[in-house]
Amino acid sequence: SYVLTQPPSVSVAPGQTARITCGGNNIGSKSVHWYQQKPGQAPVLVVYDDSDRPSGIPERFSGSNSGNTATLTISRVEAGDEADYYCQVWDSSSVHVVFGGGTKLTVL
């Protein structure tokens, strides 16, 4: 089955740029989606189809995907960005949704 690998944690100072990676075999050939989840809340879609943003999501959130790694980039990080972030793909070969293990973003 397809596996997505994320770093357990990323730390960044306010105003700096956070990069959260999502590794998978030839992930560049798939569409990657990213979710933000704050404690006690449901996930929220922040980037879809590698690099598109839903309405209402700040431009500070961006994404890229190539080769074996997809990346969520959060520019000018704010305290309110502190959350867990998950990447996700649709694996058409197994007809399954696959989530990465999640990355806890800490704003120092």
Added chain:
Amino acid sequence: QVQLVESGGGVVQPGRSLRLSCAASGFTFSSYGMHWVRQAPGKGLEWVAVIWYDGSNKYYADSVKGRFTISRDNSKNTLYLQMNSLRAEDTAVYYCGMVGGDHAFDIWGQGTMVTVSS
């Protein structure tokens, strides 16, 4: 507005059954594929099952295959998850989700907690 509301969670003994519901509003329910996703306490997101917009296809995670059944009633704008032979490891918050193109979860419900314990 677009909304998904889950219900039916609770505390259940191992081996027993439970049925979750997800009521949809604010969009054309019958046009969208729907999923169940769960999250064990302190853990990450785990996909559970998907059903096509018309109910024609259903797929399950290996961890629940043969025990859980996903279904939908488009006349009632409602998604279901029938959970049988429940185990302690099924303890989680269960979310329903509406997906758009390429199975991105555009909308999530607030979740319903299922606790399997004797």
